[in-house]
Amino acid sequence: MRPSLSPLAVGLLASYTLYGYLQEKIMSWTYDGVRFRSTVILVAFNRIAGIAVAVYMQQYHLGNSLKPHHPVYAYAAISLFNFASTLCQYEALKHVSFTTQTLGKTSKMVPVLLLGRLVHGKRYNWRSYLAVLLVTLGSMLYMTTSHNGPTADSRSSAPRGILLLAGYLLFDGLASTTEAKLFQPSHRRSTSKDYGSSNGTRTLSRNELVFDQMLWTNVCSLGVSSLVVLADRKRSFGNFLDVLKTPSGPLLLFDVSFLSLSASIGLIFLLTTIATYGPLHCSTLMTGKQFLSIVLNGAAFKTGRNFGIGGWLGIGFVASGVDLELSNKHQAKEEKTLELSSTKSPKSSGERYLTKTVIRHFAFPIVGGLVAHILSTGLTPRNAADGVLASEVFPAGPSFVYRNQTYSRERIRSLSKEVDCPDHSAVKRTAYGSPIPRTVLASFPRSGNTLTREVVEHSTGFHTVHARCGLVLEMSYFAEGCKYPDNNFLVKDHVPEYTIYAQDDGEWKERAESYDRVVQVIRNPLDALWSYWHLMRSQMNHAKRIEGIDVLGLKNLSELDRMAQNWVQHTDYWMSVDRPRVMLRYEDLRSDDQVQHLARVLEVLLPADELPPIERLICADDDRAVAYQSRKAEPFYSWNHFTPEVRSHILSVVKDDWCALGFESMLRKQRGHKGIDCH
Numbered sequence: 001m002r003p004s005l006s007p008l009a010v011g012l013l014a015s016y017t018l019y020g021y022l023q024e025k026i027m028s029w030t031y032d033g034v035r036f037r038s039t040v041i042l043v044a045f046n047r048i049a050g051i052a053v054a055v056y057m058q059q060y061h062l063g064n065s066l067k068p069h070h071p072v073y074a075y076a077a078i079s080l081f082n083f084a085s086t087l088c089q090y091e092a093l094k095h096v097s098f099t100t101q102t103l104g105k106t107s108k109m110v111p112v113l114l115l116g117r118l119v120h121g122k123r124y125n126w127r128s129y130l131a132v133l134l135v136t137l138g139s140m141l142y143m144t145t146s147h148n149g150p151t152a153d154s155r156s157s158a159p160r161g162i163l164l165l166a167g168y169l170l171f172d173g174l175a176s177t178t179e180a181k182l183f184q185p186s187h188r189r190s191t192s193k194d195y196g197s198s199n200g201t202r203t204l205s206r207n208e209l210v211f212d213q214m215l216w217t218n219v220c221s222l223g224v225s226s227l228v229v230l231a232d233r234k235r236s237f238g239n240f241l242d243v244l245k246t247p248s249g250p251l252l253l254f255d256v257s258f259l260s261l262s263a264s265i266g267l268i269f270l271l272t273t274i275a276t277y278g279p280l281h282c283s284t285l286m287t288g289k290q291f292l293s294i295v296l297n298g299a300a301f302k303t304g305r306n307f308g309i310g311g312w313l314g315i316g317f318v319a320s321g322v323d324l325e326l327s328n329k330h331q332a333k334e335e336k337t338l339e340l341s342s343t344k345s346p347k348s349s350g351e352r353y354l355t356k357t358v359i360r361h362f363a364f365p366i367v368g369g370l371v372a373h374i375l376s377t378g379l380t381p382r383n384a385a386d387g388v389l390a391s392e393v394f395p396a397g398p399s400f401v402y403r404n405q406t407y408s409r410e411r412i413r414s415l416s417k418e419v420d421c422p423d424h425s426a427v428k429r430t431a432y433g434s435p436i437p438r439t440v441l442a443s444f445p446r447s448g449n450t451l452t453r454e455v456v457e458h459s460t461g462f463h464t465v466h467a468r469c470g471l472v473l474e475m476s477y478f479a480e481g482c483k484y485p486d487n488n489f490l491v492k493d494h495v496p497e498y499t500i501y502a503q504d505d506g507e508w509k510e511r512a513e514s515y516d517r518v519v520q521v522i523r524n525p526l527d528a529l530w531s532y533w534h535l536m537r538s539q540m541n542h543a544k545r546i547e548g549i550d551v552l553g554l555k556n557l558s559e560l561d562r563m564a565q566n567w568v569q570h571t572d573y574w575m576s577v578d579r580p581r582v583m584l585r586y587e588d589l590r591s592d593d594q595v596q597h598l599a600r601v602l603e604v605l606l607p608a609d610e611l612p613p614i615e616r617l618i619c620a621d622d623d624r625a626v627a628y629q630s631r632k633a634e635p636f637y638s639w640n641h642f643t644p645e646v647r648s649h650i651l652s653v654v655k656d657d658w659c660a661l662g663f664e665s666m667l668r669k670q671r672g673h674k675g676i677d678c679h
Contacts, residue, residue, distance in 0.1 A: 008273045009285050015266035022259040031248035038239045040228050042256065047222035049260030050267055054215035057268075064208050068216045074178075075213065079220035081175035088167035112173045119177065127357070131324040134361060138317030141310055179213065179274050210272050214264075312372045316365025324361050390662025393583050395600075396593040402603075403611050412595050412618065421619035431484040432462045437516035438488040439605060440467075442495075442574040444567050446531035447523035448586030449492050455589065455598050455620035456490055456605070459612050467493040467511060490519065490605060496573055512573075519601055520574045523586035524663045525567045525654045526647065529560060530638035553643040560646060564653040571657050580604065587635040587666060594621060636671050651676045 026036055058064050068075065113132055116122040229237070243252050273285065399408040441464065443449040453464045465487040493515075495508040533552065552560060575583075582604045588597045595617045602611055642650065651658060658664060659678035667675050 005273075005277060008269055008276070012266060012269040012273060012285055015262050015269060019259060019262040019266055022255055022262060026252070026255050026259060031243045031246050031252050036239065036243050036252060038237075040225060040232065041237075041240050042259065044222065044225040044229060045256050045260045046263045047218045047225055049257075050214060050218035050264045051222065053261075053264040053268070054211045054218065058208070058211040058215060062208065062211070064211075066215065069208070069212050070216075072216065072220070075216040076220045078175050078178050078213075078217050079224060081171045081178060082217075082221065083224050085168050085171035085175060088164045088171060112176055115170075115173045115177045119174075122177075127324055130358065130361065131321040134317045134321030134324065134365075138314040138319075138321065138365065141314035141317060176274065210268065214267055309369065309373045313365055313369035316369040316372070319368075320361045320365050324357075390660070390665070394585055394588055394597070394662065396588065396591075396596050400596045400599065402599045402614060402617075403608070405614075407595075407614060409592070412614075415615065416618050419615045419618050427458075427461065429457055429461050429463050431487050432489040436488050438514060439490050439517040439519060440512075440515035441490050441492045441519050441521065442570075443492075443521040444523070444528055444532075444570045445494055446535060447528045448521045448589060449494075451586065451589055451621075452519070452521050452584075452601070453490065453492060455594070455617075456601065459598065459602065459616045459620040460606065461612075462489050463487055464490040464492060467491050467495075491515070494570075496570060512577075516579065517604060518574055518577060518579050518581040519604065520581060520583045521586055521589075522571060522583065522661060524636060524666070525564060525650065525658065526636060526638045526642065527633075528567060529563050529650065530641050532563065533560070551641055551643060553646055557646055557649060560642075560650060561653060564650045568654055568657055571661075585661065585663075589621075590635065634670075636667055636673070639667075639671060639673060648676075 026042065055066065059066055113124060113128060117124060243249060399406055401407075441449055441452060443452070456462075457464055463484050465484055469485050493511065495512050530552070533556070534549075574581075582600055584597045584601065588594070591597075595614070598617050598620060599614075602617070639647070655676055655678075658676065664675050664678050667673055
């Protein structure tokens with residue numbers, strides 16, 4: 001009995017989705033401070049697990065022989081095609097953006113159909129060609145019109161990257177069609193001599209074919225993986241052993257085991273789908289998976305509203321193409337029955353059916369796309385920064401009012417030349433004595449909290465404090481004001497840092513909700529992430545940089561993606577809390593209007609009759625006591641410290657806040673670069 005396509009589709013998508021999650025977890029997490037980097041070890045474990053599952057199913061469950069039913073070179077060809085496609089896939093990421101590559105995978109049906117027709121002489125009906133047309137049209141429409149589509153960086157994809165992506169599609173298509181050829185009836189007779197048949201051959205069942213191919217393809221792939229491991233054994237085994245020596249070593253083995261198991265189960269569904277329904281159905285399902293990942297990614301980052309009408313129409317066309325191909329064989333049977341039973345001309349009936357099908361599969365994406373766009377615009381929760389105008393949140397003009405006096409920029413510049421500023425290192429600071437609302441200095445790590453505390457302490461003479469005081473903090477730049485742990489004047493806190501926004505984490509939420517007022521300092525995420533990445537690798541040395549690391553590329557993408565999401569999480573959380581708040585950008589504290597922005601902060605912190613004179617604000621930024629090296633760098637100094645595709649991905653994650661908080665305008669004005677389209 002032939003298995004239904006629906007459970008095969010569910011199993012295929014579920015197993016490979018789990019596989020992708022575990023792969024992301026293993027490659028992006030740190031195991032007690034040690035990061036696992038040996039991808040070739042993962043491949044080898046996957047092959048071993050696949051062999052184990054195939055041996056069990058073939059010999060112990062089905063009771064069949066383990067001898068190969070086809071020449072070994074047939075399995076080796078599939079292994080080599082898989083190896084070549086994987087190589088092209090990862091190499092392409094060096095030259096094109098992550099989004100471009102993912103969208104390119106949705107065209108996988110095209111080479112499968114063309115290779116099946118041209119190389120193997122397979123015939124496809126008009127529905128298959130229409131399905132390919134719909135998927136290709138949808139992919140291109142999404143990529144060219146969606147606001148989540150390629151940015152300026154990704155549009156400059158190198159020709160080599162496009163060729164490598166084409167190579168991935170070619171070799172992946174060859175692997176699928178070669179697998180399908182082994183499942184054809186003419187190849188379903190075994191030449192093995194141990195079956196007791198008179199002529200030494202017999203017809204193989206579908207299950208035998210699936211597990212036979214799974215076993216021997218994995219054996220060949222394990223051979224290729226083993227050669228690569230041996231060629232790079234020092235780095236591969238060295239990193240693997242380093243992780244195993246940590247207390248989290250068992251956790252790594254657990255993750256790798258489940259990764260390999262999910263890959264093996266996915267391969268069973270994959271080969272069964274190819275054996276039963278052919279490679280085009282399989283590639284259609286995988287196409288749907290690739291495009292679904294983009295949609296889910298957009299939902300996870302609350303960017304569904306940014307797909308735009310064109311983006312939703314593209315999604316609709318892809319869904320329509322997948323639906324058409326999934327129902328292909330059933331519709332073909334119905335059409336044949338209709339032609340045989342109809343008293344009318346089969347030709348006219350077929351033409352009407354063709355017209356009806358084409359209209360339905362083009363109308364659905366248009367109507368569905370428009371409805372989805374309306375719903376996403378009206379129902380999708382807005383990002384906390386939506387509608388925020390940088391000019392209102394960070395006001396700065398030719399003049400401002402402080403202590404009932406108006407100061408122009410010219411007056412501030414004149415006073416700066418006249419004032420004799422003291423040496424702040426010799427000025428004694430005290431704790432604020434009167435009861436005062438507890439105020440948090442909320443900032444993502446490496447986003448200007450030290451500069452903010454410096455200018456506040458220098459201008460007021462009052463200590464600020466860290467939310468978590470301890471011996472290490474006592475030794476840091478400010479001694480963190482830990483001699484006054486109950487000080488409510490201004491409390492530095494990074495929460496929620498590296499937490500899950502929707503998770504009910506009692507520790508950080510209780511602390512975050514203990515504050516009465518908020519001073520939120522935001523730094524552009526490119527500089528913040530670059531600085532924080534180095535901090536995490538320098539034993540928390542704020543002034544140190546990792547030697548020899550000047551550009552972060554694709555191998556750092558997973559970690560940077562997670563850090564960018566945390567930056568958004570932190571920014572959105574503090575922008576959404578219902579408390580008195582003042583916001584400022586780190587870049588504004590570094591600008592010529594520093595005194596204006598500092599005045600806004602002090603007017604929140606202190607009663608009007610306790611505000612310091614304007615001269616104290618002018619002298620607050622003491623260059624003789626610069627804390628960290630990044631203070632000397634210009635805004636967006638990290639622009640060229642990321643490869644274009646990685647920078648493009650980071651900007652796509654932080655897009656809403658980046659645009660609403662004015663970082664795109666600031667970037668174009670100060671550096672002349674175009675980061676992302678904010679319209």
